[in-house]
Amino acid sequence: MKFSCVYIEEEVVNTQRVQEILQRLPPTPQVTIKRYGExxxxxxxxxxxxxxxxxxxxxxxxxxxVLPAPTGYGFNDNPGFYFSHMLNCVYDCRYCFLQGMYRSANYVLFTNYEDFATQLQIKTHGQSVNPVFYSGYDCDSMALEPVSHFAEFFVDWFADNPAATLELRTKSTQLRSLYNRQPVSNCIIAMSFTPKDIYRRWESKVPGIEKRLDALKKLQEQGWPVAIRLEPLIYESDFENSYDQLLSDIFEKIDGNRIHSISTGMFRMPKTFFKNISNLYPDELLYARKYEQSHGMIAQSSTQEAEMLESIEDMLCRYVPIKHYYRCA
Amino acid sequence: MREANSGGQVNIVVALACEARPLITHFKLKRQSAEAGFAMYTNNQGINLLVSGMGNLAMATACGFLAGKQSTAYGEKSAWLNIGIAGHQHVAIGEILIVHKVIDSDSSNTYYPPLMLEIECKTTSLISAQAPEGQYVDDSAYDMEAAAFYKAASRFATSELVQIAKIVSDNRGCPTEHITETKIQNWISENVAVIGEMVQQLLQYSEDYNVVYSLPEEYRTISKKVHLTASQKTRLAGLYRRFYALGGSELIRELNTKDYVSAKSLIRTIELLIESL
Known part of the structure; x- marks a missing residue:
């Protein structure tokens, strides 16, 4: 992976993890900074x-x-939390809210994994029911793995802490660190998919659907719990055909009876993010379309949302036991 | 000066006339009539060069002057490049460096020009001071204008379009006393191909920016025909952009052939057309 520059906070520049990360990179200008916000x-x-x-x-x-997950985000009613070892994503999905959330497209990698682990421990011990920790909210969990070794560290931690569950959400095929170890039953690898036409149009730099499915299939065959995330659902006039094809492609490779879960999530985002992205991409059809606004959120029309959900949920019943399905808020 | 909406533009700002000479020759720049005491040169490829004079104040004034000459009423932006000489603790004389960090020694403010240029050369941090540096204490370059340049130019362009490159003129082994106008001219000449590549890349970034963010010709035409308040301009610009994104460019062209009595009726018509797309 090539970066134009590596900015390093003074506080971490001499840590072993940072030095190891630097060794994994090709020659790149290094600049010391006080705090990443600069x-x-x-x-x-x-x-x-x-x-x-x-x-x-x-x-x-x-x-x-480690922060509480938004209400309705997770796959069960257990206490849910999310944590972000990174800000921003190496992919360039036009529908992604991160473009409207941050001013910068640079990637921030937080290297104090041990501090994250300490807080995961505290959150786990404070719960009467097993908590679920979601990674991949502000970044892609696996896309920078060859540089960060994030999953290598945290999957180890969850393997030692079976009372907690981890969901690694990703679109990446950089999964070698998972292939090279025994599956961990409380670590779920959740991969997001959209139909081919949306992928081609709006998912720049993302590995192809076929490649991602092959990667996920390999993990499932090895015994990892795998999950499918149909996100974001973007209304197109021929969405039924597109999703029919996508689901057929997915379940040709993935065993629907053995998946951990499958979910749907709508294309929606806070108004301020939407406005920022519209300004950034004034030429983008996705942000020129008409949307509805309610409680500070921009969303597709409720009719379109209902139409998509009804149709896709019907299709899903053909492939997976309905108990594995949930709607992600 | 080139029409701003026709593509990319790069503003090169140098402190000294001897720094400018090889660039004027290389880019085939023509002198414009002198204004406000600034020597300004341009060509029809979108390259402008201004000689600012030495020091922070001269540099900031020059950037403001040049930006003022370039209309940005339709959203377009020029890229900015500061070329000049600098001292360095140990880098060889004549070597060109791209600046990745600028420290204003007066205010201690720090700036980080994003490294957007793909050029095979070293990068450096740089300290901008009021007077020439003779001690070279830090592993940095030293100059007198870059902080003012970056601070001023960043007001007129997004930071990705503002870049600084310095050629080492003095170091511990060869202090400032050895610098002559002829030597400066030679150092710039020796690096003119690299500078040319920087300028080409910046022209492209500026064009990329303007293709997306400058307002379409149709908006320019109609906004001259109809009186618009500031808020109506913003609203109309947004509608035009949305119209284009939705693929309604043909309809927009038809609009310009009609006469509108008021801005309100024009805006309402476009809103209705967007609804129909």
């Missing part, structure tokens, strides 16, 4: 131009490292 949050940045030459920022995350 680069990441500065004014006068254009996310779109920056995406052409993104930099990597190695930093230490302070404060609350």
């Amino acid at each position: 680069v990441f949050n500065r004014r006068s940045q254009n996310f779109r131009l920056q995406k052409q030459k993104p930099a990597l920022i190695l930093a230490k995350k302070h404060g609350n490292l």
